[in-house]
Amino acid sequence: MGINKVIFTGLALLAAANMASAQTAKKAKPDTMVIEMKKQMEQLVSQVSTLNQELNAAKAQMNQNEGGRIQAAEESASAAHDKLAGIDERILTVESDLGGVKKLKVSGYIQTRFEYINHDKIDTLPNATDKGTDSSWFYVRRGRIKFVYTPGPTSQYCIYPDFSKNTVSLKEAWITIKEPWTPIGFSLTMGQMNWPFGVEIERSSSTRELPERSTASGKLFKGERDRGVKLSFTPVQKAGMLSALTVDLGVYNGYGVDNSTFTWNDPTKPKDFIARARADLGVVSLTASYYDGHEKSSVTSGNYYKGRLGGSLEAYYQFLPFGGTALLAEGVQGIQTGKKVLGGYVMLVQNIGDKFGLAFRADTYDPNTSSDTTLFGGTANDLKYEQTSNLSAALNYWWDDAVRFTLSADRTLYHTGMMIMEQHPKYKTYQDDKITAQMQIKF
Amino acid sequence: MTKKIIITAALVLVAVMAGLSQAGRGITLKGSDTMLLLGQRWAEIYMQKNPGAVIQVTGGGSGVGIAALINGSTEICMASRSMRDSEKQKLRERYFNLGHEIPVAKDGVTLYLNEKNQISELTLDQIKDIYTGNTTNWSQLGGPDAKIIVYGRENSSGTYVFFREVAMKNADYTSSMQSLPGTAAVVNAVAKDVYGIGYGGSAYAKGVKEVAIKTAKGSFKPTTETVKSGQYPLARNLFWYLRAKPSGEMKKLVDWVLSPEGQEIVKKVGYFTIK
Numbered sequence: 079m080g081i082n083k084v085i086f087t088g089l090a091l092l093a094a095a096n097m098a099s100a101q102t103a104k105k106a107k108p109d110t111m112v113i114e115m116k117k118q119m120e121q122l123v124s125q126v127s128t129l130n131q132e133l134n135a136a137k138a139q140m141n142q143n144e145g146g147r148i149q150a151a152e153e154s155a156s157a158a159h160d161k162l163a164g165i166d167e168r169i170l171t172v173e174s175d176l177g178g179v180k181k182l183k184v185s186g187y188i189q190t191r192f193e194y195i196n197h198d199k200i201d202t203l204p205n206a207t208d209k210g211t212d213s214s215w216f217y218v219r220r221g222r223i224k225f226v227y228t229p230g231p232t233s234q235y236c237i238y239p240d241f242s243k244n245t246v247s248l249k250e251a252w253i254t255i256k257e258p259w260t261p262i263g264f265s266l267t268m269g270q271m272n273w274p275f276g277v278e279i280e281r282s283s284s285t286r287e288l289p290e291r292s293t294a295s296g297k298l299f300k301g302e303r304d305r306g307v308k309l310s311f312t313p314v315q316k317a318g319m320l321s322a323l324t325v326d327l328g329v330y331n332g333y334g335v336d337n338s339t340f341t342w343n344d345p346t347k348p349k350d351f352i353a354r355a356r357a358d359l360g361v362v363s364l365t366a367s368y369y370d371g372h373e374k375s376s377v378t379s380g381n382y383y384k385g386r387l388g389g390s391l392e393a394y395y396q397f398l399p400f401g402g403t404a405l406l407a408e409g410v411q412g413i414q415t416g417k418k419v420l421g422g423y424v425m426l427v428q429n430i431g432d433k434f435g436l437a438f439r440a441d442t443y444d445p446n447t448s449s450d451t452t453l454f455g456g457t458a459n460d461l462k463y464e465q466t467s468n469l470s471a472a473l474n475y476w477w478d479d480a481v482r483f484t485l486s487a488d489r490t491l492y493h494t495g496m497m498i499m500e501q502h503p504k505y506k507t508y509q510d511d512k513i514t515a516q517m518q519i520k521f
Numbered sequence: 522m523t524k525k526i527i528i529t530a531a532l533v534l535v536a537v538m539a540g541l542s543q544a545g546r547g548i549t550l551k552g553s554d555t556m557l558l559l560g561q562r563w564a565e566i567y568m569q570k571n572p573g574a575v576i577q578v579t580g581g582g583s584g585v586g587i588a589a590l591i592n593g594s595t596e597i598c599m600a601s602r603s604m605r606d607s608e609k610q611k612l613r614e615r616y617f618n619l620g621h622e623i624p625v626a627k628d629g630v631t632l633y634l635n636e637k638n639q640i641s642e643l644t645l646d647q648i649k650d651i652y653t654g655n656t657t658n659w660s661q662l663g664g665p666d667a668k669i670i671v672y673g674r675e676n677s678s679g680t681y682v683f684f685r686e687v688a689m690k691n692a693d694y695t696s697s698m699q700s701l702p703g704t705a706a707v708v709n710a711v712a713k714d715v716y717g718i719g720y721g722g723s724a725y726a727k728g729v730k731e732v733a734i735k736t737a738k739g740s741f742k743p744t745t746e747t748v749k750s751g752q753y754p755l756a757r758n759l760f761w762y763l764r765a766k767p768s769g770e771m772k773k774l775v776d777w778v779l780s781p782e783g784q785e786i787v788k789k790v791g792y793f794t795i796k
Contacts, residue, residue: 479593
């Protein structure tokens with residue numbers, strides 16, 4: 079811009095000089111004047127030429143600078159774009175990896191315990207194994223980690239090991255496929271899993287209010303799990319009346335995961351059959367269960383029929399201003415190794431605020447409801463065939479979202495058989511007391 | 522006499538435990554981003570009127586709030602959708618009840634368009650087609666020949682779930698939808714994007730055009746009348762969920778929120794009163 083001004087000024091000066099020269103020429107001699115004017119013209123032309131060169135040089139410099147700046151900006155933008163594309167690609171990779179990770183759900187819990195057991199003074203009882211001794215110990219009751227992988231809406235699988243006491247064992251390993259076509263939601267599960275019978279068996283000890291299950295569950299469904307295949311109808315939400323109903327039909331070996339004789343196989347040809355229907359209405363849930371199967375004590379022994387019929391009631395309501403109340407009751411009757419069995423429990427649970435909870439339970443199990451007198455003959459097995467009743471109470475305290483403390487007391491009442499009662503009337507009923515202090519972390 | 526002592530001791534123990542459960546924690550509101558503005562306004566004014574009260578409000582989405590209610594990390598969950606049966610079962614497993622649901626306000630989920638967009642009304646079928654990816658160009662709806670840029674919420678959002686259930690009849694969202702972390706982000710994106718469309722709470726519709734939804738009975742925008750009468754097809758309740766029936770300080774807060782004074786704040790924020 080400045081150079082243009084100089085050029086115009088120069089031209090203006092030239093024009094002025096010409097005019098001035100013309101005026102002077104009228105007075106001066108013509109030749110001298112012309113020569114003088116020519117000189118001045120040449121000087122001016124030379125100056126304009128110089129100015130033009132400077133202008134061109136300046137323009138070139140400007141173009142060079144501007145072009146450089148544009149080029150630099152373009153390079154910078156290109157680099158930023160590349161960087162952004164790189165970040166985008168990395169985000170996509172991370173999202174893809176994260177998607178895989180999100181399909182895997184890892185959960186688990188650890189229960190560490192102190193137990194104190196005060197056995198009744200039954201040392202005079204024939205063949206007694208608990209001779210009035212007291213026992214106490216610290217131990218890890220359960221240390222579990224569960225891996226559930228859900229590749230998509232139509233399949234899922236699980237591996238569930240347990241690290242407790244001094245052993246490692248496999249609790250569950252199963253594969254489930256789900257059909258996506260109907261609102262009923264059929265699913266098929268095969269592997270090692272919970273028996274679908276009643277409610278208590280499938281309630282994880284990480285959520286139960288008392289440290290152990292009732293006696294009947296422990297005796298009739300030892301280990302709570304077995305190998306088999308299960309077909310479930312779990313209706314998807316809002317499928318009308320069906321949405322409250324869940325049905326499970328399963329075929330299993332029947333010996334469970336804790337059987338020491340048949341650790342994984344089944345010597346009986348017909349498999350055990352289980353059916354369960356559950357109507358969950360929110361405040362109240364009702365469950366009916368049926369079991370039909372066979373067992374034998376050794377490969378060569380005869381088959382025993384094994385049948386069970388169970389019913390469960392759950393009721394949840396908030397009666398008191400400081401927390402919810404739950405009433406749970408289950409009963410089971412059936413035939414086990416040729417004898418009629420009967421068991422069940424009633425449990426009342428009351429939350430107090432968000433941090434505390436109280437639980438009370440009465441449970442009973444009779445392994446032989448019809449022929450007590452023939453069963454007890456003063457043999458070494460006497461104590462194994464007693465009717466037992468338990469009274470249990472627990473106080474739970476949730477330290478935070480993950481940690482819970484439980485302090486519980488159990489009184490187990492043993493009602494001895496007829497023969498022992500006749501020989502030792504004093505010991506018609508005797509008892510063991512147990513105190514449990516448990517610390518649990520769940521993740 | 523012994524029985525009386527035991528009963529008295531038990532009652533004292535229960536009272537102490539109940540007191541310890543609540544002691545010194547204040548009240549936490551967590552959940553729906555749609556309800557975040559409303560929750561904050563309620564908390565501010567309630568704390569001004571009750572100097573001893575401490576109320577903390579955070580968002581995260583209805584799903585996050587419900588999870589926090591179940592694991593005990595919030596006292597009140599703000600939710601722009603109803604709790605699912607599976608969520609109620611989890612709550613029941615730990616607290617022995619299905620949660621206490623309190624509708625605290627009404628909302629009309631609003632479709633946002635850029636103010637320069639010439640479209641002003643859509644049917645539910647058209648909305649569904651846009652969000653499922655069947656309609657991808659504004660020219661298919663009488664607009665310019667330009668690609669529709671679809672904005673929505675993340676799946677932890679109650680509005681995401683409500684919109685999918687009611688507007689899309691449980692169909693899947695198009696994979697090209699840009700999921701944004703809050704309603705304010707959706708509004709912001711649509712306000713800058715001439716060809717964008719988004720959805721969210723009616724209180725957030727500032728600087729964008731509200732779309733009227735065309736039904737057999739007429740064309741409706743979310744207003745007090747259309748939301749309360751149900752004429753606006755995307756009308757819904759906004760909820761507070763508690764683990765148990767409210768008592769003490771919590772009951773005082775709930776009663777105030779449902780009072781004419783609390784409901785006046787609902788209107789000021791841009792939602793609709795529950796009664």
